[in-house]
Amino acid sequence: MSQGKFIERVLLFLALSAIGCLALITIFxxxxxxxxxxxxxxxxxxxxxxxxxxxxxxxxxxMIISSLLVTxxxxxxxxxxxxxxxIILAEFSPPRLKTILKPTLELLAGIPSVVYGxxxxxxxxxxxxxxxxxxxxxxxxxAVILGIMILPTVVSISIDALGAxxxxxxxGSMALGAxxxxxxxxxxxxxxxxxxxxxxxxxxxxxxxETMAVIMxxxxxxxxxxxxxxxxxxxxxxxxxxxxxxxxxxxxxxxxTGIVLFVIIMILNLSATLITRRR
Amino acid sequence: xxxxxxxxQTLAKTVLWAFxxxxxxxxxxxxxxxxVKGLPQLTPQFLTQNPEDMGRAGGIFSCIVATVxxxxxxxxxxxxxxxxxxxxxxxxxxxxxxxxxxxxGAECLAGVPSIILGLFGFVLFVMKLGFGWSVxxxxxxxxxxxxxxxxxxxxxxxxxxxxEYRQVCLSLGLSQWQTITRIVLPSxxxxxxxxxxxxxxxxxxxxxxxxxTAGAALRTPLSxxxxxxxxxxxxxxxxxxxxxxxxxxxxxxxxxxxxLLINLTAYTLMQRLMKRYS
Numbered sequence: 313m314s315q316g317k318f319i320e321r322v323l324l325f326l327a328l329s330a331i332g333c334l335a336l337i338t339i340f341x342x343x344x345x346x347x348x349x350x351x352x353x354x355x356x357x358x359x360x361x362x363x364x365x366x367x368x369x370x371x372x373x374x375m376i377i378s379s380l381l382v383t384x385x386x387x388x389x390x391x392x393x394x395x396x397x398x399i400i401l402a403e404f405s406p407p408r409l410k411t412i413l414k415p416t417l418e419l420l421a422g423i424p425s426v427v428y429g430x431x432x433x434x435x436x437x438x439x440x441x442x443x444x445x446x447x448x449x450x451x452x453x454x455a456v457i458l459g460i461m462i463l464p465t466v467v468s469i470s471i472d473a474l475g476a477x478x479x480x481x482x483x484g485s486m487a488l489g490a491x492x493x494x495x496x497x498x499x500x501x502x503x504x505x506x507x508x509x510x511x512x513x514x515x516x517x518x519x520x521x522e523t524m525a526v527i528m529x530x531x532x533x534x535x536x537x538x539x540x541x542x543x544x545x546x547x548x549x550x551x552x553x554x555x556x557x558x559x560x561x562x563x564x565x566x567x568x569t570g571i572v573l574f575v576i577i578m579i580l581n582l583s584a585t586l587i588t589r590r591r
Numbered sequence: 592x593x594x595x596x597x598x599x600q601t602l603a604k605t606v607l608w609a610f611x612x613x614x615x616x617x618x619x620x621x622x623x624x625x626x627v628k629g630l631p632q633l634t635p636q637f638l639t640q641n642p643e644d645m646g647r648a649g650g651i652f653s654c655i656v657a658t659v660x661x662x663x664x665x666x667x668x669x670x671x672x673x674x675x676x677x678x679x680x681x682x683x684x685x686x687x688x689x690x691x692x693x694x695x696g697a698e699c700l701a702g703v704p705s706i707i708l709g710l711f712g713f714v715l716f717v718m719k720l721g722f723g724w725s726v727x728x729x730x731x732x733x734x735x736x737x738x739x740x741x742x743x744x745x746x747x748x749x750x751x752x753x754x755e756y757r758q759v760c761l762s763l764g765l766s767q768w769q770t771i772t773r774i775v776l777p778s779x780x781x782x783x784x785x786x787x788x789x790x791x792x793x794x795x796x797x798x799x800x801x802x803x804t805a806g807a808a809l810r811t812p813l814s815x816x817x818x819x820x821x822x823x824x825x826x827x828x829x830x831x832x833x834x835x836x837x838x839x840x841x842x843x844x845x846x847x848x849x850x851l852l853i854n855l856t857a858y859t860l861m862q863r864l865m866k867r868y869s
Binding site: 315316319320322323324326327328329330331332333334336337340341344392393394396397399400401404413415416417418419420422423424425426427428429430431433435460463467490491492493494497514517520521522523524527528548551552555556566567570573574577578580581585 | 596597599600603604606607608610611613614615617618621622624625671672675676678679680683689692693695696697698699700702703704705706707708709710711713714715735738739742766767768789792793795796797798799802803823826827830831839843846847850851853854855858
């Protein structure tokens with residue numbers, strides 16, 4: 313085999329590492345978690361809210377609902393703020409401001425999630441407790457912190473989507489006498505819609521998968537919330553809180569929780585990829 | 592009723608600017624809060640003493656060592672894989688089914704939440720392979736976490752190197768591999784470094800993965816098989832158990848400052864590379 317051919321083989325082998333890791337992760341998570349799902353039954357596991365792992369009850373219904381509600385709350389807060397930021401920076405702000413603010417926002421994506429969680433505990437939780445009632449550690453607190461955490465993702469991808477719309481579209485619309493806002497709303501936003509949807513989906517993925525910040529502010533109670541001031545436990549929190557001491561069936565149940573989370577995330581990522589590819 | 596277009600434009604702009612201002616204020620608040628409360632804690636003693644009394648007293652020296660140890664290990668493991676993948680994708684293949692599969696794998700891997708990686712590292716490295724809660728288990732799992740970042744940035748950097756460079760090399764009789772190692776990689780180095788620095792930033796701030804792979808021992812880790820508590824894990828434990836607010840703020844300040852500096856450098860490097868070739 314020639315040297316060139318050999319190098320190519322080695323590089324191909326390296327290149328398969330990412331997909332190999334993904335396969336390993338999938339195999340191990342499923343192998344560890346599936347036995348419990350067979351044992352409990354898929355419907356009981358997904359829809360029962362009775363989680364008492366030491367007594368053999370493994371239902372994660374309440375956590376699925378909590379995860380979805382916290383994520384929904386995060387989107388309600390994060391998407392309007394992030395989208396507004398992106399529209400201002402891409403369409404209305406002076407270029408100088410954009411060159412400063414865009415990197416600043418992206419740098420902030422690097423702030424670790426534990427720091428967000430910590431500030432949530434120090435500032436947000438007491439605020440909610442004193443002014444709205446309840447224990448403070450709540451669905452609302454989790455949603456607000458996650459909403460802030462997904463901002464950099466939403467802003468940065470939306471700006472790129474808006475930036476990819478050709479200037480011809482804007483010029484054409486303005487030449488027809490539309491105001492700048494009409495142009496943005498009727499021409500630029502629809503043209504950038506698939507990119508913006510991708511931004512929202514990826515933000516959603518980040519919110520569903522986030523662990524540390526949510527554990528710190530959401531209260532981790534094991535029940536279906538009836539108000540936004542109730543404490544909730546998400547899928548991610550459940551794994552992180554109990555993995556340290558779980559064994560046997562209990563540990564399998566945590567991996568099974570991981571499977572559900574993994575499937576949700578993969579569906580989100582796949583839809584983001586498909587939407588981007590269609591563009 | 593229809594609003595006058597100019598009035599609705601003013602309205603919309605006001606709302607959008609207000610939202611933008613809120614976003615910026617939140618982010619500025621975070622930075623200022625950490626800086627004001629954290630910076631006064633950063634004395635030389637805090638950085639050079641080991642934690643005492645579970646972190647209530649003393650500094651964070653052993654946590655700094657653990658963080659550096661695990662981060663370096665992750666980067667050393669992930670960089671050859673990531674850069675190799677990028678070279679293969681850009682220099683050795685045209686768009687085909689295999690490149691699509693590889694890219695798709697990297698994209699999916701990038702989206703896997705850190706708690707899932709933590710579960711995986713825990714079952715494979717800690718339990719099955721018997722590495723225990725250790726620097727090795729933590730470093731291996733973090734390497735998987737940062738691999739997609741290194742692949743993506745290296746690929747962009749290598750693509751940014753003008754095609755003429757390659758043509759000239761090949762026409763001078765260099766082999767493809769010589770062209771890559773002598774010309775393409777050196778030209779793409781700033782971009783590749785960017786990816787690696789972003790990965791360092793992510794590793795430093797990661798908690799969920801390390802809690803279940805590297806453990807939380809407060810001793811300074813010496814061998815690869817020692818458990819080590821990184822700064823982010825230490826900060827999480829201090830904050831959650833309410834052990835010491837001043838020490839928590841101090842640790843947060845170190846974390847945020849180092850990550851922002853690293854990301855800033857990475858960003859500047861990338862800008863410079865893009866300017867050079869565009």
